[in-house]
Amino acid sequence: MNKIKTRFPPSPTGHLHLGGARTALFNWLFARHHGGLFVLRFEDTDRERSRQEYVDSIREALEWLGLYWDEGPYFQSQRLEIYREYARRLYEEGKAYYCECSPDELERKRKEALAAGRKPKYDGTCREKDLPPGPGRVLRLKIPPVGTTVVEDLIRGAVAFDHQELDDFILVRSDGTPTYQFAVVVDDLTMGITHVIRGDDHLSNTPKQILLYKALGAEPPKFAHVPMILGPDGTRLSKRHGALSILAYREEGYLPQALRNYLVRLGWSYGDQEIFTLEEMIEKFDLSRVSKSAARFDPEKFLALNAHWLRATPTEELAEEIKPFITKLGLPIPEKEYLLQALETVKPRARTLLEAAEMMRFYLVEEISYDPKAAQKFLTPEIVPVFERLLQELAKVEFEDEALEKLFRGLAEELGLKLKKIAQPVRVALTGKTVSPGLFEIMRILGRDRVLKRLKQALNYIKEA
């Protein structure tokens, strides 16, 4: 039994987006599940549009997602000799022929056919001309005119295509570079790829590729066409649907484990299970549970999953991840123990690292500023005596959650007030907002000095107002 080998072949003409990331994940998972190999290959035969910048960002995104490759990255632009050799073979064996039709002419015929309601396909003008190679000529594959090619898809079952629907597609461009259709086949063949897992937008290309394998006298790999990912509105995923690059999600404070978890459940399921660790995905992933229908990207569910993984990730780990976000907000990175404690309190409340960093703001600034509405409602003259009393008591109480709570509850009872009547003004004095983590935990973390200082600041504020 041969070892399973999958690949992810992005073209470096754009960033890695959700669809590509999921395809990469499925291929990676399939290879890992079967103890096989995962290959990364850049399909950069379109020299006009391929850019180094995209090669770098795609690699970075895959690494961020933890989808490490076992082989590659290969670059088609460095394998031109190999394609040339295979092209020569095809031509010499009469399986392919040169064509001198000009692009303009082809374009004209295509429009004509479309207008006449026919399928726009190459009409075979040069098929029997027996032209030798020459400048301006392309190499086309000779498709058997009659017959049917069946794609045995691992997800969709047998899909038949009549050769009438196919045409003699171009293998080698007039500039000598291979087209996608030709390069993928030669690459998958020479790299020993056993399973091609890709978006179902490639399903209708597959019969052409199978015919090419046959012309080459080779056995095609197994194919599995996974459903596409659509935007929230059900149309093709595009820039309109938010961040187009996977890396943009990282910038917004999403966790790779959340993205993986969201992506793996888009088109694949395992009973009612929603949460998967990497290990579980590898263990449970299989093609038979991949669905056939397209899925829409739901940013809300992704956010919810991110919130889940934020809570499920050890604070120690998160503390490292959140530093860039704190810096991004222009806030200082505190010493480790303080950061850990502060983070612990915002963790169950934040949905992204960016939100968490924003929620930690009051822990990190020296001078806090009040939300105008909060100050207006809670920093009023009536609270002055309470704050003054608190100043005295807090100077001597032990700064632990239980002791602080006991103090507040006792004070509330003594003054005949509801706890919240005291807690909310203090919360505003300490954080500037009416919403925050638990009052006693933030006091404990802030420490006596800061708490007293902020209460005094609030008192001054009230007197000046």
Place this chain on the structure above:
RNA sequence: GUCCCCGUCGUCUAGCCAGGUCCAGGACACCGGCCUUUCACGCCGGCAACGUGGGUUCAAAUCCCGCCGGGGACGCCA
């Protein structure tokens, strides 16, 4: 236009292959409630779907056909 694929709550999906246990289960979102110093978390409860028409059958979300709807391919892009 031609060919191909797909069609269960708003969304992701389980169930479909081996028809009854499904007046359809889970998750996100949404709405109530509990907890409570605020907001979250957590817990409890609710709303909500088999695209449509026909056929087969004692029985259909599950099998068959038509229709409708969505997506994809048809490039010297990948």
